[in-house]
Amino acid sequence: MLRVERLPVRSLPDYDGLLAVSPAAMMTHSPEWLDMLGEVTGAEAQLIAAWDSDGLVGVLPYVISPDQGEGRVINSLPFFGSHGGPVCRPGLDGSDVLEALAGEFDQVARESGCRSATFILTPVETRLEDLRRILRPDAEDWRLGQIAPLPGDPERILPDLVEGKRRNNIRNAQRKGVTVRERCDDEALDWLRAMHERGIGGRGGLTKPEAFFAWAARSARSGGMCSFLFAEKDDCIAAGMLVARFGDCWEYLVPAMDAAVQDSNALSLLVYEGMRRAAGAGAARWNFGGTWDTQEGVHRFKRQFGAEDRPYHYLIRIYDPALAGMTRARLSEAFPFFYSLPFRMCAS
Incomplete structure (x- = not known):
């Protein structure tokens, strides 16, 4: 009896211990990331936990x-497709545990008057069919994750993982004198945020908010999961990225580059050096994150670093059918950073 x-x-x-052994656990399940979600969304993350007679x-x-003003939705988890879903002790992830967790999730959603409920599963999830049967989703969505397996020897990344054209870009950047180092000073972090807003915001995309960058800076400065790497040329920053470490995986969270020095191939060198550091620290995977099916250039860039395609799924319960009568813009305004339902179902 659970x-x-x-x-x-x-x-x-006992949560950290469970994350350390669960094959489905990712950085987004960690307490540090869940704390960030509370800061950014204004809503505290909660846990549904199940125990048997032997423990969690x-x-x-x-x-x-x-x-x-438009009601509420529930996500596991919100914020740019953060992976959620159940994490279980190996060998104890059968239907009874999944049903107990999913059943309580459904109860929370109904008690809170949520208009929809969404599981965003991980790219390493192996229980998709069980979860479909248990959740009985009214709709589904998906994204393409890309994860590169890292060799034990960092020196094998360039010859074994990186494709020829990208390998040439990296060597070209090295010849031009581009160097990479870790920084966490205000000048560098302000540069990364400004370039992120210019690059993503300039194309009409949704940028990470100030609260997210403030959290990442505190994490990096206090020895948490985050760190910032920068590629520099002629004493100027040419590219930067925020990465996070969790278990045997490093996460590629926020990349940015200065278009004025794009010909230096600084971002290619930066990603390569990040992967080398990850492998040197014992990581087995480099997670490039999700890619939309329309982002052909982004997908190709990640693939050229040895990333393998790992689709991941959104399972959605819709409690209020009137939600589909809202436009995409209205949904985004009503539920910032939360997934409500597939935009293809929205009113035009």
Whole structure:
């Protein structure tokens, strides 16, 4: 018989131990990331935990959106497709544990009057069909994850993973005197945020908010999961990126480059050096994150570093069919950083 409870993230001391052994766990399940979600979304992350007679067997993190006049939705998890879903102890991830966690998630959604509920699964999820059967989603969506396996020897990355054209870009940057170093000073972090806003915002994309960068800076300066790497040429920053470490995986979170020095191939060298550092620290995977099916150039760039395609799925329960009567713009305004339903279902 399983016991199921809801509780705050930091009140479950066994959670870190479960994450360390669960094959489905990723950086986005970690307490540090869940704390960030609370800061950015204004809604505290919570856990649904299940125990059997021997101890903790499964956990499901979730966040309910603040009500801004259009009701609420629940995600596991929100914020730019953060992976959620259940994490379970190996060998104890059978249907009974999944059903207990998913059933409580559904109960939370209904009690809170949520208009929809979404699981965003990980690219390494192996229980998709079980979860489909248990959740009975009203709709599904998907994105393409890209993860590169890292060799034990960092020196094997360039010859074994990186494709020829990208390899030439890296060597070209080295010949031009581009160097890479870790920085966490205000000048460098301000540069990264400004270039991120110019690059993503300039193309009409959704940029990461100030609160996210403030959290990442605190994490890096306090020895947390985050760190910032910068490629420099002639004493000027040419490219930068935010990465995060969790278990045997490093996450490629925010890249940016200065278009004025793009011909230096600084970003290619920066990614390569980041992967070398990850492999040198014992990481087995470099997660490039999600890619839309329309982003052919981005997909090709990641693939040229040895990234393998790993689709991941969104499973959505719709409690209020009227949600589909809202436009894409209205949904985005009503539920910032939260997934509500596939935009293809929205009113035009």
